[in-house]
Amino acid sequence: MNVPSLPIRPAPVSRWLGLMLTLSMSSLPLATHAQPAVGISFSGQPTSFLVQSEPYAVQGFGRARLGMSMDEVKASIAADYPQVISTREDDNAVDRTRSMAILVPALAPAPGRATISFVFGHRSQRLAAINIAWVLEGEPSAAQREALLAAGTQLTSGLVGYQWDVGSFIRGHVPAPGTLIMFSGRDAQGGGAEVRLDGVALDMEQRIASAGAPARPAVKVPAPGGAARLRYSLVSQVERPDVYRLVPGSF
Template sequence: MLIGVMGLSASATGAAEATPAEQPAAAVVTGFRSATFGMTEAQVIAAIQKDFKVNRPDIAVEQNKIERTTSISVTVPDLLPDTGKAKLAYILGHKSKTLIQINVGWGAVAGVPATAEQILGTAQLLKTYLLGAGYDPQKSAVDAVLPDGSVMLFRGITTQGPATILTLSGPVEQTGDRKTLTPAALSLSYISNPGNPDIYRIPKGQF
């Protein structure tokens, strides 16, 4: 099954190339800006206010009743220049009550309308950045089509364990053997422990 992404240029889908002298240092992911993995709710809120100069009422705190995690979210303008509003969600673990994941979203995933061109522009900027950020190619994946038709533009795992995932999603139209994705949302996630997330699970043997 073939899949194309409306408007995505060939340069955005190819892997970055670098000569040995240009090889970047190994990628390290400890959080996002001032917020680092392991922070408490109060520390995360303070980091958000420091990074984005927002008032406390502009920061929402919600509970995920299924995973029993806590989400601290805020919407900010132009997180990257000329990319429109982005929604950031800082996830605190079920048991640890500390920061385990940061999700950044543009377009539909952020509840903010954006054109396909805006989404693609942001996607290309981020993908190019991540491809040159020093992730181990042996632990990375590029342009993987997911079951729902969305495209995981990049996934990289650092030597310390945290992962970075960039995903493009939107309506998928099928013509014959080809599917075409019209970009409507872009998600970037930094995950502290992708193999064993701190979420609620039914205890073994309970059912």
């Protein structure tokens, strides 16, 4: 099946997640403000996928379901990941959310260790976001970076076959050099899903210098130096995150 055309308008999943993912051992620096696009890339986009007859609904990862209590999430972790290397809990003093992260020795589809972060909302105390991160430290080889890209393709193929409203998702968005949002979408209930890569080589289909600028020829952009990262993120509400907010006029 041919790959559908790429919508250009970015969904705001990253901006919401940047508020919620607080553990330094697991979180990647998601942008908290809109950034101008530097290009569009088909790198890693699935060329075939199973077409679903229903809209996608963001629900959770493994046995962990968005909306669960912390005790329920801990029970799901015990069932899904019997070989947890380490666990960490933390509080965000600004958002007043509670976070828990686990490090596991392996997690498909990407190679190596993975960190899974669970973020619980300020008011509800229920699971509001899940962030899975695979990080290749140091200077990964080209083959290792390609394996990470292939894993991102696999995750993306599990999303693109569903029905998404026009304008509710993007594919192949490059918000900054060395960063590729393979897929970012918002479901009908306001939940968000995102697959994001940092530190891999890209085939740039076009570069956007300014609004209305003509597309330029495709160019190969080599991987930047340093670590490579793949992140798969799920949130319950993109537009209305369950975080602490000051009451107007309270100070």
